[in-house]
Amino acid sequence: MKADATLDCIGLYCPMPIAHTAKKLKDLEVGQVLEILADDEGIKEDMPAWCRTTGNELLGIEEESGQYKVYVKKSHN
C-alpha cells in the first residue's frame, strides 16, 4: 500500500505506538496516509480502536513474520 509517511514503532509497546501515531498524524494533511511499522501484537486491536475513537480511517493491517504494517488515513484536522 502506498503511504505519504512512515512511522517506525518497532520495539515499542502500548501506548507508545498510538501516542506516536497521534502526534505524527498532526503533521500530515487530511487525506494523506500514514504507514506505521510495529511488532507489538496489541496493535492489531489497538489501532482499529484508536481509529474508531478518533474518527480516522484504518485502511488495512498487513502482517509479516511478527511485524505489522498499519495504514491510517487522516480523515480530519
Add this chain to the structure above:
Amino acid sequence: MAEKERLTLILFSGDLDKALAAFNLAIGAASSGMEVSMFFTFWGLNIIKRNEGNIRSKGIMRRMLNLMNRGGSKRAHLSKFHMMGLGTWMMKRLMKDINFPQLDELMAMAKEMGVKFIACTTSMGIMGIGKEAFIPGVDSFAGVATYLAEAREGKINLFI
C-alpha cells in the same frame, strides 16, 4: 469532532506499578483526543513530588512523615516484589530492555500532551507539605469539588 470527551483519574496510590498504569491510560486517552485530568491524592502525591532537594514541613510528626515518605517519581516502589529495592530495580531494567519509558519520562510525555495534574490540598494539609514540594508540571491545587465538577463531565472516571 464535537466537544472533547474527558477522562478523569484519581491516583491515590504512590506505588510505581499503579502510577505506570495511570500514566499509560492518561497518555492513551490523550492520544485518542480526550481531555485528561489527573488528581493526585494521599500517597499519590508522592508521584508528583520533585525528586531533588528536601521537603520542608513543620512539627516533629510531619517532619518524620516526610523523612520516611519522601516521595518523588524516581523513588516510587513496586506494590509487590520491591524486595528492598532489588525487585523495583529489576522491573526498571526490564522496562528499559523493551524500550519502555520510565515513570518520569511518561509523566513528561503526559504533560506535553496536555494532561492536567491536580494536587489534593487536604492531603497536603494533613501531611504538612506546600506547593514547593511538587514538580512544576502541577497545574492546580484543589479539592473534591473540583474533582467532582470534572468527573461529572467525564466519560471515564477512574480511581487507582
